[in-house]
Amino acid sequence: MNLNIREMNPADENDIKNSLKSISGIGEEQWKWKFFGNPEIKSRIWVIDDDGTLAGHMSLQGVNFNIGSKTMPGCQAVDLFIKENYRRKGLFVKLGKTSLDESGQEGMNLAIGFPNHEALSGHLKYGWKQIGMIPRAFKPLDINRYSDSLKKKPPLLKLALKFKSKEKSIPKHELKIEEIQSFPENIDRFSKLALQNRNAVERSSQYLNWRYCKAPHRKYVKFMASQKGEIKGYIVGYESEKKPGNGYIVDLLVNASDNITARALIKTLENHFISKNVFAVYSWIPNMDGFNQIFKNSGYIFRKPTQPFIVRVNKGFEGEGKVFDFNRWFITMGDSDLH
Incomplete structure (x- = not known):
């Protein structure tokens, strides 16, 4: 050789x-x-x-x-x-x-x-x-169909799922949530502010449009929330072709303290999934203030993490202390090429 x-x-x-x-x-x-x-x-x-x-x-x-x-x-x-x-x-x-x-x-x-x-x-x-x-969670949108899809069914599974996936009501809001076909340029400023002092894949309009609007192998659905003309957040998901009935939340970004927008976006995507016959939704949970509670309040059930996250830097890289601190990273499924 x-x-x-x-x-x-x-x-x-x-x-x-x-x-x-x-x-x-x-x-x-x-x-x-x-x-x-x-x-x-x-x-x-x-x-x-x-x-x-x-x-x-x-x-x-x-x-x-x-x-x-x-x-x-x-x-x-x-x-x-x-x-x-x-x-x-x-x-x-x-x-x-x-x-x-x-x-x-x-x-x-x-x-x-x-x-x-x-x-x-x-x-x-x-x-x-x-x-x-990476933390992960799921939510059965149709408990009967989700239960039927499992090979092993623990006793009282449906009752346990009904109890664990109970969601809290979303407070009234004046958000405008609409499906979008592409991301506007002013998403750049919003994402910069939402991710300030965090480590993350940069979510510019160019990147987001390449990642979620031009992908030839998968059709992503995208919703954006705004209020009085100001962007408040967005969510991206898709229905699995390999596993019919499964849906995935691959990206969700709001300002850290904006629980109402996050929950409203999640609910909008769930309603879309239900219309497409999806019976269970899966998501990684962004490692950012409040997101654990947002998903718990939305009825998501946390599972044991299985996906390792690794980082490598070359000599001379500035900011090693920041990039090796997992708590600083904002990670979603869409950051991985697998989704």
Whole structure:
């Protein structure tokens, strides 16, 4: 073997696309959107080349971060894959370390990841730190249908679900909530204020429109709340094609103290899901003041966290103390490429 780790060139494209299609079902249009469609920052793909044979690849999906009051470029590490006959040779670690170290020289000094448990230990060997487990919750919109979908049904399940998913009434409000097809430019100012002093993927109008309006593989539904012409928040969700009857809240942003807007947006999305025959809703819970209580008041049942969240920085990165503090991070399902 004569192995060389380098950045992808056009000759590698078909091999990588075929690999991603077999692993994740990513087709041509999703490939273009995922890695080359973000107008704000480019993504980078690294390969292990064995004399012209693709032995593995790793993608760094470019994203801008809001870290405290600063905006900085970075990436999400995705799709790290080593072919079967090249495994157990330390290439997982070498590919990951080389791609992130060299991308750091181009200014991508901060990376986040949402690895599965099989990959987690490998990532921790080359500089990643697991800083937390992401809270999650669900709500049955139709208890009978949700119960029928389960393979194992504990005694008194329906009664327990009815009790646990009881929601509190939403106070009266004068919000205008409407479905939107795209995000307006003034969402930039709103999201900056809502996420001030937090670590998060920057939610600019350009990013949000790329992420939720131009995705070729999934149809997201989006609702925005406003009052007297001022944006108060938004919510994004989708119905699963692989698991019919399941819906997901992938993004929800309001000002931290605005419980009424958050609950009104959640209720609006739930009503949409009900009209689409969805019987259960799932969400990660943003790690931000008040969101736990917002979801509890909305009737959501918290489950044991299963998704690790990892962070990696290159030498010389400013603000390490901030990015390794899990309590500073605002994370939703939509920050992960899996949703």
